[in-house]
Amino acid sequence: MTVAVIGGGITGLALAHRLRARGTAAVVLESTSRVGGNVQTHARGGYLLEAGPNSFLDREPTTRELAETLGVSSRIRPADAAAKNRYVFTRGALRALPASPPAFLKSDILPLAARLRVLGELFSGRNPTGSDESLAQLGRRHLGREATSVLLDAMQTGTYAGDPEQLSAEATFPQLVKFEREHRSLILGAIRAQRAARQAKASGTAEAGPALTGQMSTFDGGLGVLVDALAKALGGAVRTDAKVEGLERTADGWKVRFREQGQPAELTASHVVLAVPAHVAAELLRPLDAELAQKADSIPYAPIAVVHLGFAAGTVPKPDGFGFLVPAVEGKAVLGTIHVSTTFPFRAEGGRVLLTCLMGGARRPEVVARDDDALAALAREELKAMAGLTATPELTEVIRWPRGIPQYTVGHLERLAAMDERLKRWPGLHLTGNAYRGVGINDCVREATRLADALGGQAAGAVRSA
Numbered sequence: 001m002t003v004a005v006i007g008g009g010i011t012g013l014a015l016a017h018r019l020r021a022r023g024t025a026a027v028v029l030e031s032t033s034r035v036g037g038n039v040q041t042h043a044r045g046g047y048l049l050e051a052g053p054n055s056f057l058d059r060e061p062t063t064r065e066l067a068e069t070l071g072v073s074s075r076i077r078p079a080d081a082a083a084k085n086r087y088v089f090t091r092g093a094l095r096a097l098p099a100s101p102p103a104f105l106k107s108d109i110l111p112l113a114a115r116l117r118v119l120g121e122l123f124s125g126r127n128p129t130g131s132d133e134s135l136a137q138l139g140r141r142h143l144g145r146e147a148t149s150v151l152l153d154a155m156q157t158g159t160y161a162g163d164p165e166q167l168s169a170e171a172t173f174p175q176l177v178k179f180e181r182e183h184r185s186l187i188l189g190a191i192r193a194q195r196a197a198r199q200a201k202a203s204g205t206a207e208a209g210p211a212l213t214g215q216m217s218t219f220d221g222g223l224g225v226l227v228d229a230l231a232k233a234l235g236g237a238v239r240t241d242a243k244v245e246g247l248e249r250t251a252d253g254w255k256v257r258f259r260e261q262g263q264p265a266e267l268t269a270s271h272v273v274l275a276v277p278a279h280v281a282a283e284l285l286r287p288l289d290a291e292l293a294q295k296a297d298s299i300p301y302a303p304i305a306v307v308h309l310g311f312a313a314g315t316v317p318k319p320d321g322f323g324f325l326v327p328a329v330e331g332k333a334v335l336g337t338i339h340v341s342t343t344f345p346f347r348a349e350g351g352r353v354l355l356t357c358l359m360g361g362a363r364r365p366e367v368v369a370r371d372d373d374a375l376a377a378l379a380r381e382e383l384k385a386m387a388g389l390t391a392t393p394e395l396t397e398v399i400r401w402p403r404g405i406p407q408y409t410v411g412h413l414e415r416l417a418a419m420d421e422r423l424k425r426w427p428g429l430h431l432t433g434n435a436y437r438g439v440g441i442n443d444c445v446r447e448a449t450r451l452a453d454a455l456g457g458q459a460a461g462a463v464r465s466a
Helices: 010-021 061-070 101-106 112-123 135-143 145-157 174-183 186-203 224-237 278-285 290-297 365-369 372-387 412-423 441-465
Strands: 002-006 025-029 041-044 047-050 056-058 076-078 086-090 093-096 215-219 242-250 253-260 263-269 271-274 301-311 323-325 334-339 353-360 395-406 429-431
Touching: 002 010, 002 253, 002 263, 010 025, 010 061, 010 224, 010 441, 025 224, 041 224, 047 301, 047 353, 056 061, 056 441, 061 224, 061 441, 086 145, 101 112, 112 135, 112 145, 112 186, 135 145, 135 174, 145 323, 145 334, 174 186, 215 224, 242 278, 253 271, 271 278, 278 290, 290 412, 301 365, 301 372, 334 372, 353 365, 353 372, 365 372, 365 395, 372 395, 412 429
Parallel strands: 002 025, 002 271, 086 323, 271 429
Antiparallel strands: 041 047, 056 215, 076 215, 086 093, 242 253, 253 263, 301 353, 301 395, 323 334, 334 353
16 A cells, blocks of 8 residues: 655644554645745744744644654653743733632732632533534633633634634534533643542552643754654655645545656545645645535635844843733734743753744734834834833744644534545545644644554555455
8 A cells, every 4th residue: 555645734744644654655735845844943043933833732643653653752852841831912011820729819810800700610501502612612602701801812822812702612612612621611621630540650650641741842953853854764755846636436446646856746545634724735635625625725724924133141130931922902913932042942042032932823924924124023023012022033933824724614524524524435545634633833743643444454464454
């Protein structure tokens, strides 16, 4: 069995690596000259910069296993202890996120009335319809309007940069929906899950349930270390500048037509995996199945601009904590700022300070269209207003992602079910990537592992049958 993996992002690379480790032939076709997708790390002027994701939560077993298999697990670096504090810009000031319920009651993260309303969550009820609802609807029912517009909005912004009125609660934060279904109250559900995890850890059993904690981490050379290790391990199985132009179902598999280095080429495969953004998958699917293509194309994306600002040593104080998030109610273009040099000091040499601002998102898409100078100026203006930062950076870099983060809107899981049903018409054709079942690096590696094991199992079954 041969698997053609279209797309050399983290999902496609991890999938092909896992397949080959199981003895299944796999080739990766990447349309650009480099692999990794939006995971891109580069050094510039004493700074280590990430174009896309900045880190991952080191709690996913498949990501850790992949790093160990590639021989780079020793290069994983957890966030510095100085990054333990996190902030939200609300009501005109940066306010610390409390670390415990008693601290929450004493904090100023919300006005007193809103904090008391959150306590009332213990008496909240389940979704009366049982159907998919927006994250904002779930939040208002459990936490009240103000906590939803400040805390829950900030939480989703850090992952999706989306609009909680549009995001599906079950697709984006399934654990919250699970807590509600099983315990009625989100707070009770979280308390009981943490208690069960502690008991499981103490007893040494594996039934600890989903991890609720984990250390924010990266690699000593940035996230590009993982991409480079995958590319090295795959070697000639990765073909860059290979733009796929068409798929054709054959009697015993698939024919993939592509242009490699500008020249026409083709290959045959038992299975084809589209590990590309949903809109790219839609273009390839349209000649085969217009309905399946339409469903893939209906997955929206939030545009994101990444603005790196680097400051010479001694020109600004070391920022406290991991960074801060900005809920939409504050009307800012900056969605959040990561204190990179505080979180991962090795990414800024000689006492320099590195800040990474994320701008735009689903509710301010027009911001991303501004030119580099305008974006950098706007980031500095808002940092001055929110954090009192007035120094002039020695480094400025702007990266745009017009289709940055997939948006799992209400009805997303129903859409996926319909797509899975439609795919049954096309044996050997598969869709994967961050547009479907998780937008983070951990999600991508987990889904790649799941699919590789399923396909590897089919290959093993075929060998046994022969």
